[in-house]
Amino acid sequence: MLLNLSHVDISYQGSEKPTVQDVSLELAEGERLAIVGESGSGKTTVIRAVLGCLPGGGRVSGGSITFEGKNLLDLSVDGWQKIRGKDISMIFQDSGNMMNPVHTIGKQYVEYIRVHSDMSKKEAYDKAVELLTMMNLPNPENIMESYTFELSGGMRQRVGIAMAITFQPKLLLADEPTSALDVTTQAQIVGELMYISGTNAAMIIVTHNIGVASCLGDKLMVMQGGHVVEYGKTDDVLSHPKAEYTKTLLAAVPEIGGKRYV
Amino acid sequence: MSEEAGIIMSVEHITKEFPAAGGKTLRACDDISFHVRKGETVAIVGESGCGKTTLLKTIMNMQPPTSGRVIFRGKDITKLTGEDKRENYRHIQMVFQDPTAAFNPKMLVKDIICEPLLNFGMVAKADVERKAMDLLAQVELPPDFANRYPHNMSGGQRQRVAIARALALEPEIIACDEATSALDVSVQDTIIKLLVKLQKEKGITYIFICHDLALVSLFCHRVTVMYLGNIMEKLDGGKLEEARHPYTQALLRAVFSTDQEKNQRIAILPGDIPSPLDLPTGCPFQNRCSYCEELCRKEKPSLQEIAPNHFVACHCSKRTTV
Numbered sequence: 001m002l003l004n005l006s007h008v009d010i011s012y013q014g015s016e017k018p019t020v021q022d023v024s025l026e027l028a029e030g031e032r033l034a035i036v037g038e039s040g041s042g043k044t045t046v047i048r049a050v051l052g053c054l055p056g057g058g059r060v061s062g063g064s065i066t067f068e069g070k071n072l073l074d075l076s077v078d079g080w081q082k083i084r085g086k087d088i089s090m091i092f093q094d095s096g097n098m099m100n101p102v103h104t105i106g107k108q109y110v111e112y113i114r115v116h117s118d119m120s121k122k123e124a125y126d127k128a129v130e131l132l133t134m135m136n137l138p139n140p141e142n143i144m145e146s147y148t149f150e151l152s153g154g155m156r157q158r159v160g161i162a163m164a165i166t167f168q169p170k171l172l173l174a175d176e177p178t179s180a181l182d183v184t185t186q187a188q189i190v191g192e193l194m195y196i197s198g199t200n201a202a203m204i205i206v207t208h209n210i211g212v213a214s215c216l217g218d219k220l221m222v223m224q225g226g227h228v229v230e231y232g233k234t235d236d237v238l239s240h241p242k243a244e245y246t247k248t249l250l251a252a253v254p255e256i257g258g259k260r261y262v
Numbered sequence: 263m264s265e266e267a268g269i270i271m272s273v274e275h276i277t278k279e280f281p282a283a284g285g286k287t288l289r290a291c292d293d294i295s296f297h298v299r300k301g302e303t304v305a306i307v308g309e310s311g312c313g314k315t316t317l318l319k320t321i322m323n324m325q326p327p328t329s330g331r332v333i334f335r336g337k338d339i340t341k342l343t344g345e346d347k348r349e350n351y352r353h354i355q356m357v358f359q360d361p362t363a364a365f366n367p368k369m370l371v372k373d374i375i376c377e378p379l380l381n382f383g384m385v386a387k388a389d390v391e392r393k394a395m396d397l398l399a400q401v402e403l404p405p406d407f408a409n410r411y412p413h414n415m416s417g418g419q420r421q422r423v424a425i426a427r428a429l430a431l432e433p434e435i436i437a438c439d440e441a442t443s444a445l446d447v448s449v450q451d452t453i454i455k456l457l458v459k460l461q462k463e464k465g466i467t468y469i470f471i472c473h474d475l476a477l478v479s480l481f482c483h484r485v486t487v488m489y490l491g492n493i494m495e496k497l498d499g500g501k502l503e504e505a506r507h508p509y510t511q512a513l514l515r516a517v518f519s520t521d522q523e524k525n526q527r528i529a530i531l532p533g534d535i536p537s538p539l540d541l542p543t544g545c546p547f548q549n550r551c552s553y554c555e556e557l558c559r560k561e562k563p564s565l566q567e568i569a570p571n572h573f574v575a576c577h578c579s580k581r582t583t584v
Contacts, residue, residue, distance in 0.1 A: 038446035039417070152534055153310075182309035183473060184531040187516035191530045208446060211518025215525040238520055252451035253520050254476040257503055261458045261481040262303070 002202050003027040003050065003171060004066045010042070010049050013057030020045050020226045022063075025219075029170065032203045034217030034234070036210050036249070041223040043206045047173045050204070051090055052080050067171070086116050089169040093176040095160025096148040105151075105159055106144030113166060131162040135192060154185035158192065165196050172196070174205045178212055190215060210253050214238055222246045270434060270467060271298040271321075276330035278316050286539050290316040292491045294330070296484075298435065301461065303468040305478040305499065307513070308488035311535055314471050317488070318437055321469065322354060323347060334435075352382060355428035359440040361420035365412040371398075372408035375427045382431065397426040401456060418449035425456065429466075437469040442477070454481055475502065475510075476517045484571075487513070490538055490546040493565060496573040506568060506579045508551045545577070553578040 005025045009018040020042040027033055035043045048054050050065060052072060065072045067088065075083070092098045099108055106128065113124040125144070132140035135158040148156060157177065164172060177193065178186040190212060197203050207213050213220060213234075220237045222230040222245065229243040241247050278291040290313040298304050306314045320327045323339050331338040339350050355378070358364040365374050372394035379385040385393050395405040401422040412420055421441065428436050438457075442450040458481050460466055472478050478485055482499035487510045495507040505511055515529040533550045542548060545558040557577050565573040576582070 038448065154534060183475070183513060183516045184309065185534075186518075187528055187530050188532075190518070190528075209518060210447065210520055211525070214520050214522060215518050215528065235522065238522065248448055250520055252448040254447075254451075254474065254480050255519055255521070255524075256476050256479050256514060256517055258476070258480060260479075260500060261455065262461075262483065262499075 001026050001066075002029050002031075002068060005046075005050070005063065006066075007063035008046075008049065008060060008065060009062035010045050010054065010058060011061040012054075018061055018226070019058075020049075023228055024063075025221060025231065027171070027202050027204065030197065030200045030202055031219065032197055032205065032217050033219045033221060034205045034207060034213035035221045035223060036207060036213045037223035038208060038249075040225070042226040043223050044175055046223075047090075047175060047204050047206055050171075051084060051088060051173055053084075085112070086167045087169055088171045088173065089164040089167070091157075091160050091164045091172065091174040091177045094153070094156065094180045095163075096151070096153075096156040098160065099148050101148055103147075104144065105146055105148065109144065109159075109163060112163060116167060127166065128162075131166055132159065135159075135162045136188075137162070152185075153181050154188060157181060157185075157189050161189070161192055161196065165199070165201065168199065169201055172201045172203045174203065174207075176207055177205065178209065179207065186212070210249060222249065268299040268301075269297045270300045270334070272333040273297070273317075273321060274331050274333065276317065276320055276327045276332065278313075278320055278325070279328045282539055288538050289541075290491050290538070291320065291327075294488075294491075294493055296486055296493070296496060298467055298469060299483075300434075300467055301465040302483040303461065303470055303481060303499070305470045305472055305482035305485045306488060307472055307475055307478055307485060309473060309535065311490070311538065312488040313491040314488055315439060316491075318439055318469065318471055322356060322437055323350060352431050353433050354435045354437060355431060355433040357421070357424050357428050357436060357438045357441045360444050361417065361424045362412065364424055365420070367411065367413060369411075370408070371410050371412065371423055374412070374423065375408075375430055378427065378430050384431070393430075394426075397430055398423075400429060400460070401426045416449075417445055418453060421445060421449075421453055422456065425453075425460075429460070429464075432464075433466070435467045435469060437471070439471045440473070441470070443473070450477070457481070474517075475513050476519075478502075490535065490541065492546050492575065493573075494547065494575055496565070496571075498571055501572070504569075504572070506572075506574045506582050507576050508553055508578070508582055509547050511582065512550075545575075551578075553581055 005023055008023045010020040011018045023046055037043045049060050060073055109128040110124045129140045132143055137143055137158050178189050205216050217234045220234040224245050230237055230246045273296050276291055276294045280288045282288045308314050319325050321332055327340055332340050342350055372391055375394045375397050376385055376390045391408055394408040398405055398407055403422050442453050479502045485497055485499050486493055487495045489509050495510045512531040519525055531550055544560050545563055548554045548558045563575045563577045565575045567573050
């Protein structure tokens with residue numbers, strides 16, 4: 001198993017009860033897991049715990065998280081720096097916000113590559129251009145010279161994905177990667193994610209769009225109020241949902257050609 | 263039903279241009295026309311930058327159009343001024359995308375809901391609480407919410423309060439600008455059911471701006487699809503699967519479903535929306551369209567009625583398969 005979460009509780013400062021309780025999951029190499037749930041269900045908290053970057057005094061207060069046999073909870077700051085951004089990387093909801101708006105994309109991309117490897121500036125630049133090209137971005141040299149606000153949402157997201165896969169991570173975490181995008185752009189980005197998962201990266205996709213989750217996930221986890229209410233193979237969950245909440249959620253997804261209210 | 267029957271608002275040839283840097287003009291809406299019938303829901307669908315919000319602001323009389331008119335209650339409302347303009351707002355109300363941003367956080371819910379009534383002198387100050395409870399009941403919220411602040415409730419409850427405020431003046435038209443986009447799916451579902459219920463009870467007309475074709479297909483009577491400031495297709499909400507415009511078809515094929523078989527048919531529309539400052543001559547959709555031919559690059563297609571109540575602006579609509 002590549003990643004193993006066993007009975008994980010996550011608490012934030014100031015709250016008595018853990019915000020997320022008893023989450024267990026397993027992820028094999030190249031496998032894709034989609035976590036769905038509504039706002040406040042704790043889905044983002046789970047993947048942030050995997051990356052060791054819980055905000056605001058959050059901490060894993062019970063259970064264990066192992067990655068390639070190593071206990072992630074025991075890692076030192078140095079240990080994290082070797083893994084984060086290299087073996088485990090993250091795609092954010094709006095990749096524009098994760099970058100510095102007053103530096104060009106190229107400058108930040110090259111810096112990121114050189115922090116995690118001993119490439120020269122020139123090599124790092126070429127590597128960045130190669131990855132941007134792979135993400136179907138037209139004129140990658142131009143993009144390297146651009147600032148984040150000069151790109152459209154879809155282009156920014158492609159840059160974010162290109163950065164995340166630079167070091168061929170074993171595990172990719174994606175936090176609502178398509179939620180800020182238009183429908184046609186969303187389909188494009190889901191296509192890119194499918195493509196990179198072909199490169200053997202395992203993936204955890206957090207989304208509130210159940211359609212996207214159904215399309216991307218081999219496995220599906222449904223969360224509500226900090227608890228896992230359903231977890232299993234995507235096809236099984238979709239065709240035979242067991243939990244009442246999953247049924248409600250699936251029934252609420254609008255479908256083309258579905259039952260009309262008028 | 264005859265062509266004219268039941269029409270309560272006619273949007274006629276609305277064009278809206280904004281001056282842009284370098285002496286250019288940005289045409290956000292280009293010759294937009296449609297009718298709104300009483301008790302029906304008209305959806306305006308499109309992606310960001312297609313001009314749907316600009317169009318709504320023009321219909322709401324928040325900004326004047328460059329040319330064209332909006333006929334409502336027998337008058338061109340874009341020409342109204344002063345008291346007439348204020349009076350007109352009584353009949354068209356609005357529900358916004360983000361209910362948190364739409365309220366004054368320091369006002370109690372009862373004051374929020376009754377503010378429009380007080381503005382028009384339609385309720386005595388002493389009756390505010392009772393009236394607010396009435397309206398809360400209509401949107402299925404408990405009466406004690408009247409004395410809460412907006413931050414003391416969930417997003418879905420806030421959106422219900424926003425609907426209650428819009429209902430207060432008993433308007434003929436309620437315009438919803440992405441009114442459910444910020445909500446979770448199960449909450450979205452209950453809000454849509456509420457809107458439909460209110461429509462059946464009171465015969466309210468909705469103009470519903472949205473980017474989600476699947477949602478629109480569930481409850482809208484008429485759907486207008488926009489791209490780069492132009493209407494691409496107008497058709498009945500129940501007949502979306504008969505769409506003939508390549509852009510509408512692309513939108514339909516980009517909807518992810520919980521049905522894995524449908525997900526197999528997801529098709530990716532290549533490219534990005536071109537800059538609205540630098541539009542090509544001819545069809546605005548030409549650079550992303552797989553049917554594009556010589557004529558599309560030269561001449562902009564106009565809306566043609568290809569079936570009753572089904573209009574398409576495409577030179578190739580005969581070739582596009584359903």
